[in-house]
Amino acid sequence: MKFQVIPVTPYQQNCTLMWCEETKKAAVVDPGGDLDRIEQAVAQQGVELEKILVTHAHLDHVGGVAALAKKLNLPIEGPHKEDQFWIDMLPQQSQMMNFPLADVFEPTRWLxxxxxxxxxxxTIEVRFCPGHTPGHVIFFHRPSKLAIVGDVLFQGSIGRTDFPRGDYDTLIHSIQSQLWPLGDEVQFIPGHGPMSTFGHERQTNPFVADKNLQQ
Known part of the structure; x- marks a missing residue:
């Protein structure tokens, strides 16, 4: 599995293009906007998009989902159905954040x-990691020890929990129960900012370092 991170939107959200080297079939994870930039990366890598994957339904992650799915006739997989209300609110999210109007979409498959x-x-594993949003999922490719974690975890920080139906304790539990067991050596692509490893965050992240969470 190969990948390219494509920062999109004024929020510099890490959209990820990932593809199977053998078949050149690809998926785009969290196409939040700037579709021309995403399509340019697809062309440069010489791959064929076969689906859209979604970690959660905040606008900077899904603002381009409906338009890209319609243009290229792509199925949409994810997020978990608990994020339905965020999808329904995309027009309001667009207005509130002064983004181009994002159309509501219906996932082909809830995860x-x-x-x-x-x-x-x-094959990519799906893990349910609520807390930042109630329907957040992450994607894990075990052979390459790579995780795409959306806004669950960042280098040196964690996702915000002050949005509707966010919950701090739930987020911490998701990180400890769903991410850490995958292994310290796992590299992850966060929703914003630079990549890191779970091991590094367990040592240094002020929110979820082992030493700070010990009872």
């Missing part, structure tokens, strides 16, 4: 923790 999605011949 549950423990399920799998495919990209070409590659």
């Amino acid at each position: 549950e923790g423990g399920e799998e999605v495919t990209v070409g011949k590659q």
Whole structure:
């Protein structure tokens, strides 16, 4: 599995293009906007988009989902159905954040923790990680030890929990129960900012470092 991170929107959200090297089939994760930039990356890598994957339904992650799905006739997989209300609110989110109007969309497939999605011949695990939003999922490619975690975890920080139906304790539990067991060596692409590893965050992240969470 190969990948390219494509920062999009004024929020510099990390949209990820990932593809199967054998088949050149690709998925785009969280196309929040700037679709021309995403399509340019697809062309430069010489891959074929076969689906859209979504971690959660905040505007900077899904603002381009409906338009891209319609233009290229792509299925949409994710997030978890608990984020339905965020999808329904996309027009209001657009207005509030002064973004271009984002159309509401209906996922082809809602995702549950423990399920799998495919990209070409590659299998990617789905983990349910609520807290930042109630329907947040993350994607984990075990062979390459790579996770795409949306706004659950960042280098040196964690996702905000002051949005509707966000919950701090739930987010911390998601990180400890769903991310850490994957292994310290796992690299992750956060929703914003630079990549890191789970091991590094367990040592240094002030919110979730092991030493700070010990009872």
